[in-house]
């Protein structure tokens with residue numbers, strides 16, 4: 001990698017648009033919280049935890065991910081988790097994050113919705129004060145659970161509209177198509193929550209079409225399998241629907257055989273508004289800049305394409321036009337400084 005490419009990746013202002021806060025739980029904090037909250041885990045050491053992170057598919061990961069988050073109990077736990085992520089990525093040039101959380105995975109264990117939201121938002125507010133990092137919080141419905149439970153989560157979210165910006169859809173994709181959540185997404189949109197959804201991570205291209213046509217999403221999370229449908233790719237390009245791709249995640253979950261098979265370059269070439277993100281960085285072993293580096297190295301991206309990805313991260317965000325322009329101007333200023 002050239003020095004300039006390295007410096008661009010390290011120092012360009014960037015937004016992260018596909019990040020599950022529960023997926024940032026590092027093994028050290030997991031074990032500390034297990035002790036603090038007297039939760040028993042099948043791991044004694046950090047090494048045991050890391051050794052468990054071998055996945056053959058999305059479900060293998062999800063089983064371990066839900067087990068790991070069982071240590072999160074109190075407002076302070078959610079604060080500490082979120083703060084640890086923000087402290088880490090501010091060093092990577094991150095200036096804006098649109099963060100997912102999975103409340104049903106906590107309320108099902110008896111943790112109050114309010115506890116989760118209070119802990120996450122206090123850390124987000126601290127990051128705004130101390131680092132100038134802006135953020136939006138997106139509540140995901142767990143697609144393996146029934147529709148009525150998604151409606152219960154939406155009811156809770158309606159009491160926290162000051163903190164929750166959008167709704168998303170995550171967890172086990174195949175067998176749980178967008179159509180299952182048509183009514184709850186319609187209700188969420190009528191309450192002014194901005195809709196996004198995971199689609200085409202493992203599910204076929206019909207899941208991406210369903211997310212667009214049935215859930216009426218404004219952004220597609222992953223979207224890899226859209227490439228099986230050339231007409232759909234043309235539509236995504238024409239509409240400039242943002243895609244939040246996660247190269248290291250795709251590789252670790254065996255959605256792609258190696259990083260060279262990441263669709264990020266194909267998406268750039270097709271004129272899509274593609275962005276690069278980390279998904280669940282603790283579980284997949286790579287934060288935001290590691291993902292930029294992975295696509296740069298394995299797809300032979302140019303320095304110009306790295307800049308495009310950083311620009312797309314703001315263009316594809318839910319910031320206002322004026323806020324986006326501030327960030328794009330900062331990118332231009334940083335490029336001037338480096339060249």
Ligand SMILES: Nc1ncnc2[nH]cnc12
Nearest residue numbers: 020170171172198279280
């Ligand atoms: N990559 C992913 N896909 C679906 N659900 C998730 N929850 C956390 N990470 C996820």
Ligand SMILES: [Zn+2]
Nearest residue numbers: 018020198279
């Ligand atoms: Zn995800």
